[in-house]
Amino acid sequence: MSNLLSIGRTGLLAAQTGLATTGHNITNASVAGYTRQGVVQSTLPPLNQGVGYIGSGTQVAQIKRYYDDFLNKQLMNAQATQGSTDAYLSQISQIDNMLSDSTIGLSPALQDFFRGVQTANSTPALQSSRESMLSSGETLAARFHEVSGRLQELQDGVNTSVTNTVNGINEYARTIADLNRKIATATMDPLNPPNDLLDQRDQLIRELNIQVKVNVIPSDNNMLTVTFGSGQPLVVGTQALEMAAVQSPTDPGRMVVAYPASGRSTIISDQAFAGGALGGFLDFRRETLDRVQNEIGLVAAGMADSFNDQHRLGQDLNGDPGLDFFKPVKGYVGYDTRNSPNSTGTIDVTISDAKALTGKDYDLTFANGRYTVTRSDGGKVVLTDGNGTPFPEPDTASFDPATVPQPITFDGVTMTLAGAPAEGDHIQLRPTYTAAANFDVAITDYRKIALAAPIATGPGTANTGRGSISVGTVDEEYLGHQLASNVTLTFNKVPDPADPTKTIDVLQGLPADKEITVRDAQGKLLDTYPVGTTEIPYRAGTTIGIGEPEATTPPKLFGASFTISGEPAAGDTFFIGPNTGGVGDNRNGVLLAGLQTKNILNNGTATYQGAYAATVNYVGNKTREKQVGSAASETAVTQALANQQSVSGVNLDEEAADLLRYQQAYQAAGKVMQVAGQLFDTLLQIAQ
Structure with missing residues (x-):
């Protein structure tokens, strides 16, 4: 009788566990990240009764978590791509809307300016027509400032997004490390881990993955190591390695990601964040925002340089040679804050040839007594010394500042060096980065406009x-x-x-x-x-x-x-x-007006408006690319989630069926125990 009672009892307990597990699934069906659980039963060892082995009942071997690592990784990859694409799209859409807006775009302002030049040419002796040209020049400068200011707002917005995202990533890392500790403590049997804690950790990792694409590596005691990029650690066991958004060492207005340290922070390359929202923000800044700022600056710098060149070849109403119409543009020079405190090396960068400007950034490094210039896109740099002699092959971009005549020119810029650099010095040169912000009219007296030829x-x-x-x-x-x-x-x-x-x-x-x-x-x-x-x-x-x-x-x-x-x-x-009587002369003014349709920029292949239109076209195409990518990534996430949920998700109809099944099993096991009790009572009555 005791064996039958024991069998009934084990069945009752197994059914009770099944009911509890099924109820747990039902009540957590809408919880994000919850993974369906199921009872795995096994047979207890049978007893040899001489006539054979008689079963001794059942036991719950495992509360199984229906989890598929392959499908989970598919979902994470899709979510990381979506996070990156949506972050990129949210930013580039703002540039696209700005550049396509005729009220704040540059193209109308450029047309209005040259219309003012033509008006001055029609009546060069009149004060009103010359003042109109000055006014249209100031309007053009204001438009450059407006566009530059809007782009700077986007730069500030990216800085804020990077900072907030990094702070969020750190919070996720701390929580995941804490869950690693709890899971390791609760793991007594590797086959019976704390499923609910695993679900919480996986959900946090998926949410973290949307912010930055991560790689997950299993470790001891059901703990996980979380890395990103090419293996940069984020969570190792119970330790979270926190990152920080810090100022760029060469640009205080730019936030970069680093591992903070009491001495010198380790800057993490933007390319390490190849996915997730953080990767999207950094990709947008590197691929689009920097490019647009540089190319808008190229139009501003190229126009100031070429227009000034022609204006200086003219003669004003006073009979004097023309001066600069626009203020000369200087390039941005970013001295690395990590340079030696003993370094006194300085560099001045000015725009000298509009046609040769590339709109690219450059790095200048000093090592072994020589400076080396490297272009951001890897393009070849050929330096020219103060005598106009190109540096010889194969070292066209390296020089000894103590022996080379200055100034040094390359890619449309002139570089003048002073002071004594120190070994390891690094300086970033961005010739057109701030050109739009610094674009201004240089003259204020209408008589100084040089419309006449000399x-x-x-x-x-x-x-x-x-x-x-x-x-x-x-x-x-x-x-x-x-x-x-x-x-x-x-x-x-x-x-x-x-x-x-x-x-x-x-x-x-x-x-x-x-x-x-x-x-x-x-x-x-x-x-x-x-x-x-x-x-x-x-x-x-x-x-x-x-x-x-x-x-x-x-x-x-x-x-x-x-x-x-x-x-x-x-x-x-x-x-x-x-020319001694050039008051009514407009020959230089005609040449100035002709600059509007002359291919000056991009090695003589584009007009001012053509170069600007190419930038607008790039942004439009890139925006469309990201819109298509966003729709595709949303579909990919939906499909990956459906595949993952087909294994791990809770199906309420299925759980309802299981509930009935376990209820019947519970009742049946109870009936077995009832029968065992009745048989035992019968034996007692016989014994009396």
Whole structure:
């Protein structure tokens, strides 16, 4: 009887455990992260009764947790991708909305500015038209400031998001480490772990994974090691290795992630966060925000430099050479706060060639007595010394500051160094990073606008032939070698030295103290005449240059140039000289207006508006890419969650069936015990 009673009792206990487990599933069905549990029963060892082995009942071997590691990892990967994509999209959408807004975009302001230049050209002598040009320049500067300010707000927003996300990650890490401790303490039998604690920890890891993509490695006593990136630790056993958002060592306005230390913090590379919201924020800043700030700055710096170059070739209402119309742009220089305190090395970076600007950032490092310049995209850097000589291969980006003539130029910027650097010094150079914020009009007096050209040309009043002379142009070096007075050129026919019976056409009266060049209509150099030459052959339609030579091959002439065309008569004269009556002259203004449609930026392949449009197009395409990615990642998460829940989720219909099954088992086991009791009572009655 006792054996039958014992069998009934074990069945009753097993059914009771099944009812409790099923009830636990039902009541926790809506709890996030809860994993379905089930009772695993096993048979108790049978008893040998001589006639054979008779069963002794059942036992609960395990409360099984229906968990699939593969499906869980699939879900975590999908959630990490979604977290990164959604964080990226939330930020880039703001830039896309800003750049596409016609009320605050740069394109209308650029058009309005050049419309102001054209208005000034139409009536160059009027004060009102010149003041209108100044006003449109100030409006353009204000628009650059507005766009730059909005981008800086986004930069600040990313800083806040990075800081808050890192703080949240640290909180998750501490809680997971504490759960590791509790789970290890509660794990007496590896086959019977504390399932509810495991669920809590897995749910926290999934939530952490949405913030930063993590890798999970099993450890002793059911503990887990949590890492990110290429193995950077976050949780090791019961210890949480906390991170911190700190100021970038080269940019105090930029928050980066580091392992804090009492001495020197260890900066963690942005690329280590390849997923999750934190990765999305950092990817957005690195791939889009930095690029847009640099490219908007490139438009600002390129315009200031090229417009100033042309403006300086003009002449203002006072008859003086033109000054800078816009304030010259300086590049951002970030000295690494970790540099040696003994370092006194300083660098000044200015924009010197709009066409060569790349919109990239550069790192300057000092080691073994040499500076090395590295471009952020890995592109080749070729430095040019103060004499204009490119550094030789293969070390085109490395130099000894003590021996190389300064300033040093590369990629459209000029770099001037001072002081004594220390071994290991690191400096970040961002030539166009702050250009939009610093873009401003330099002149305030309308009379200083240089719309006139500094030279004047014209035919003699007594000419009888059909020759003409162009208005003439000057280049960037003319102001250093101006013509002091009018030069009068005379067309004549002189005997041909090769055949005195014939004549040749010549131009006479060229200045003896200047070098002369002759180029064809395509700009190809035809002849160079040394200082002292006053007579050259006449070739209609060729461009004649008067100025100072530069030792290049082919020779480049710095100065003034003009073209004489047609068929002059013998004795006809043409003059070229200083412009002494340029109040109504707009020749330089026309050249200034022409900059709007001239391919200046990106190595002469894009206009100002074209370069800006390329940035807008990049942002639009990237935004669309992230929108598609967000929709795809949402679908992936939904599918991965469905797959995971098909194994681990609680099905209430199934649990209701189990509830009935265990109820019936409980009642049946109770009936066994009841029968055993009745049989025992019968035996007692017989014994009486």
